[in-house]
Amino acid sequence: MDFIIRLFISFLMLSCMYTLVAIGFTMYVGVINLANFSHGDTCVIGAFVLMLLYGFLSYFGITHSGTFIYILTIIIFTIILTGLWGVLIFKAVINPLLNSPRLIVLLATVATGQAIREIIRVTYPEGSNPQVFPKIFPDGGIFIKNFLIRWENIIIFFLTIIILIIINLFINKTKIGLSMRCVSQNYEVSQMMGINVNKTIMMVFIIGSALAGLAGIMNGAYYRITKFDIGSNLGIKGFSAAVIGGLGNTYGAIIGGLIISFVEIFISGLIKGGSQFQDLFSFIVVLIFLIIKPSGILGEKTYEKV
């Protein structure tokens, strides 16, 4: 019984991880019709920036590492910095390619992702090796019927849900969100209606990158470990989750996350020696979904404008 609960919690946590990444992908595809293959690696930026800040501050002897305020401040800073990275990516890579064929922009994001991976590997001390991630979550948790639900489980779970709701509200209720929806419907008309399309797209990148930063932090904090190249795997799984759930639909991100993590936890938890194969099986599931129902479970925007 214990084992099953533990398994279930792992499953839930993994779902949250993938969902956090998937939300970003859904935004990029939904608003700009772009598959941003550097999104996963932007998550890793978040993780490494946080580690850098931690290292930086402790170098200067500022280590109130237990305090909630301290941790929160660093996290917020990291997210802001990662959001700024979004600005950089937009100005350097995306903006020049706004009028290029889709294929070219896609390839550019792939190259960007690879550049991020390598820059981290080369510039961070011992970059090729796995890095220990600082402790963010407090020990202990809440006891429910003799079973301990750790703080990290609770925080990550609710954080994911809150972010989903916030993003949804943002897109549906704010002015910027409105301009995003307009741009996603019709690029040209949006411009004619006075929407600053460039600014809107840049906002998407800022929010997407900030989200990625948060996802990377949560990932690192939960597993207490991170490495320069987990971004590609995370990105692919996150994108797959978004696709399975239905691109363009934020709630699809959860469904996709649940499905992929279910496959992985199931395979690695219940089959001997399964952890080697878990990637294989989740990719096979993705492949099957893409073949049978590419528009995803909740469906994406249909009917291409001809």
Place this chain on the structure above:
Amino acid sequence: MKKYKEIFLNDILILFFLIIFFIILYIVLTSNNYILIFSILFIAALLVYFVLKNKKYKRFFLNLFKNYQKTVYIFGLILLIIFPLFLRNNAYIIHLLIIVSIQIILALGLNIQVGSTGIPNLGFVGFFGIGAYASALLAERLGVSFWICLIFGGIIASILGLILALPTAKLKSYYLALITIAFSYIMYNLFLNLKFFDGPDGVRGIPPPFLFKWSFYNNLNLFGLKYPMQINFYYLILFFLIIFIIISFLLYNSRIGLIWNAIREDEIASKSVGINVVYYKILAFCIGAFYAGIAGSLYAHYIGYISAQNFTFTISLAILSMVILGGLDNISGVILAAFLLTILPEKFRILSNYRVIAFSIIIIIMLIFRPTGLIPQKNRIYSFIKSIITKEEVNDE
């Protein structure tokens, strides 16, 4: 008589320049003296720059190449054949040229999918791998002759391409990108974990090609001189390289190449003019995969040992960077890019840590500023109506 004299002089001129090119190549490849390499390349670059700047010289060389294309190819081929004869003591350089050739074949194959047709295939390495494994296992486990294994590798890769393409050709570009990545990860995983593929250690002792009873691993005795066994593979792979280059050009200059380009430009418009987009995408997948399969087989039987580590995602990206650097569907550009991106990292070993960063940044810069690639490429020119356009060339002056 005067005409023959002119042709003869031009032939000598071409031969002269080609020989100079190969001498420079020889020096750059074999020397370890960076100063020497840099100065030679610098002088060569300066000369090329000045020639291009001077309209008269530029016109002269362009015409020379255009009118004497056959001569350039024949002399070039002869020089390619005798080039390794001077590398008797440089087995490593011959090895390098072999690897370059294999990369060029891979890049040409990917070019058909990405460059010509616009399919974002990020998992090309999967075809390379299956070709290598299919060929290697057939040879090592069943003792089948190399020549059959080679074709087998190519065909298996094509079949895999067909299986992958059939259900997915209709999907939008980012779905395809994801599928191809998933595909290559699955292949990598299979190579790594399945007993069938001798994972994780890999397949060892892959038998070399045999020509009648003579093994390609034997050193070659030519004109009384002993040549390292690499030279056998050099000629073998050069042979296939030339074939694939010719096929690429033939396809480009045919209705198929044009249709592929149309699909890349606008799928909906393509359908509206009667192009069966799904069929041609599948065709591009299969043909490109065939290139990779043959390259995989050649690689496996040359190195003699393959494992999952040879077929990672990073390699897909490396081949992709060659196609982008060369320019989408720019065959000469892709060949040059593959050559540079293989040789330069070897030559500048010190910077090898930064190699991938450099590749990525080069790709981004190329995509933004020069998506047509290193070598400028004009649209297809039809000699049929060249006369109508000569007016334009005159205005060029």
Place this chain on the structure above:
Amino acid sequence: MNNILLSVNKLTMQFGGLKAVDDVSFTLYPNKILAIIGPNGAGKTTIFNMISGVYIPTNGTIKYKNIIINGYPPHIIAKMGIKRTFQMSRLFNNLSVLDNVILGMVPQQKTTLIDAIIRRKSIKKELNINIEKAINLLDYFNIEKDKFYSKASDLSQGDKRRLEICRALASDPEIILLDEPSAGMDPEETKELMIDIKKIISLKEDIGIILIEHDMSVVKNIADYVIVLSYGKLIAEGTFNEVSSSKIVQEAYLGKRKYS
């Protein structure tokens, strides 16, 4: 008059809860120009999309020379002889003007992959025929020779429109669908366009043209028959004069008159 080219019967297109096209019927005869007009969003392009196979109609039939073509994929319909242009020009932008027209001949081309590798002579032969035809077509529509090798995206707006028409005509279609060909043109260019459209009829005598237009001078000048769409429904049909004097049509365009 017995050979009906296209017969559209009770055609309906439903997107979820929205009926973009509602129970529309019309007929196209050879050598005739049929114009579809109506305010924006009336469903005109949707009809084109259904005829050309991009959408599958939810209801109704489309009969091309007595064959029901509902649900046929776009490339099959093109091969059968129905070609179209697009509201926003869809040219093969990075390919040359000449290549664009040659690609228009795909339905009639016969060479295969094997030919490309082994039988180059047949490739060359077919290419020469295609090029000659393309040059003639481009000439006929007044696209200048020195533009033949230019990238399609480098052409002027008017030339782009004409190029799209050339590409559509390249395969000798029986029906050509023109989607707002005069969009973005000034009065001079519009006059040229009308001449060009009339040229289509003289080029191939039994071709049928369906035209979506907003510019009433074009419709008045060249349309043989007009149908008016509003909110997906056919609200009037007839000659231009009949239709333009209809009160229903005026209301559809201008809204009901309010009297104080």
